[in-house]
Amino acid sequence: MFIGHYALGFASKRFAPRTSLAILISAPIFLDLLWPFFLLAGWETVRIDPGNTAFTPLDFVSYPISHSLLMACIWATLFAAGYFLYSRYLVGAVAVWIGVVSHWFLDFVVHRPDLPLYPGGPKFGLGLWNYPVATVVVEGLMYAAGVFIYARATRAKDSVGKWGFWSFVVFLAAFYVTYMITPPPPSVRALAIGAIIISALLILWAWWFDKHRTRD
Numbered sequence: 001m002f003i004g005h006y007a008l009g010f011a012s013k014r015f016a017p018r019t020s021l022a023i024l025i026s027a028p029i030f031l032d033l034l035w036p037f038f039l040l041a042g043w044e045t046v047r048i049d050p051g052n053t054a055f056t057p058l059d060f061v062s063y064p065i066s067h068s069l070l071m072a073c074i075w076a077t078l079f080a081a082g083y084f085l086y087s088r089y090l091v092g093a094v095a096v097w098i099g100v101v102s103h104w105f106l107d108f109v110v111h112r113p114d115l116p117l118y119p120g121g122p123k124f125g126l127g128l129w130n131y132p133v134a135t136v137v138v139e140g141l142m143y144a145a146g147v148f149i150y151a152r153a154t155r156a157k158d159s160v161g162k163w164g165f166w167s168f169v170v171f172l173a174a175f176y177v178t179y180m181i182t183p184p185p186p187s188v189r190a191l192a193i194g195a196i197i198i199s200a201l202l203i204l205w206a207w208w209f210d211k212h213r214t215r216d
Contacts, residue, residue, distance in 0.1 A: 001106045003176050004139045005029045007146030008102055009206075012095045014153040017215045019092035021150070022207030023083060027099025028106075030079060033199055035066040036192035046191070048184050053112060055129035057184040058191075060111070064119035069104045071119070076100035110135060132180070143173065154213040164209030172202070 009025030016024065026033065038044040044066060047059040065071055076097045084093035108115055111125035128135050147169050156162035175198070185191040 001110045001139060002179070003143040003172060004106050004110075005032070005103060006172060006202075007139075007142040007144075008099060008106070010146035010150035012099060013150045013210075016089070016092040016095035017153065018089055019083075019087070019095060020207055021210035022203050023092070024095060024099065025206050026203055027076075027079065027096040028102050029199065030075060030100045031066050031072060031103045032195070034075070035063060036195040038063070038066050039188060039192040046188055048188065048191070050184055053127070053129035055110070055132045055135050055180070060114045064116050064121075067104065067107070068116040068118050068121065069101075070117065070121075072101050072104045109138070136180075139176070153216055154210075155216045157212050157214050161209055161212030161214075164205070164212060168202075168205050168209060 005028040006025055008028045009021065012024040012027070013019070013021055035044065039046060044063040045061040046063070047061050048057055049059040050057040052059040060067075066075075076099075079100055080093040080097035083096050084090065087093070104115060108124055109126050110128040112127045112129065113123045113125040115125050116123050128138065151165075154161075156165065185194065
């Protein structure tokens with residue numbers, strides 16, 4: 001899942017209005033923020049295998065450190081604890097914890113059975129990625145709902161808050177569509193580096209326009 005994770009980050013603003021959207025988006029994509037670094041370090045493995053599922057050319061061979069349910073709970077606790085120590089905002093820390101753990105359950109819906117419960121444990125996945133139209137419908141509806149909730153929970157203070165937000169929404173949707181129609185990445189290294197760059201840019205972008213919006 002991709003924009004479905006961002007949808008949850010957007011929606012979380014309704015429940016943790018004092019937390020930056022950059023943090024709220026970082027939480028549900030946190031496992032995917034760790035994953036490319038673990039790939040580059042050789043700790044986890046992915047294979048570029050067009051046709052592995054109808055939606056993505058990636059075969060997630062091994063990623064128990066970043067994507068097992070047990071480790072997701074550990075990463076969630078570390079992230080939430082760090083955020084609470086920094087902000088002293090319990091509601092935001094709870095939103096962060098839920099956001100990180102939600103990643104496993106959202107991925108469970110779309111992945112084939114490659115998501116481990118714990119390192120070395122059994123693997124699960126419902127395989128929605130084998131049905132591209134259904135995948136797009138589910139993620140698209142989630143994304144629309146998340147954007148709607150955020151837009152209702154906040155209002156722009158200036159043009160950056162308005163157009164920075166809507167350009168982000170359009171860019172992310174366009175990026176999602178582009179991913180589906182472009183050729184697979186040329187190498188795992190290129191995949192990992194590209195994931196790091198695009199994630200960093202999106203988080204900074206979210207931080208930028210969210211600072212120019214206020215609670216409605």
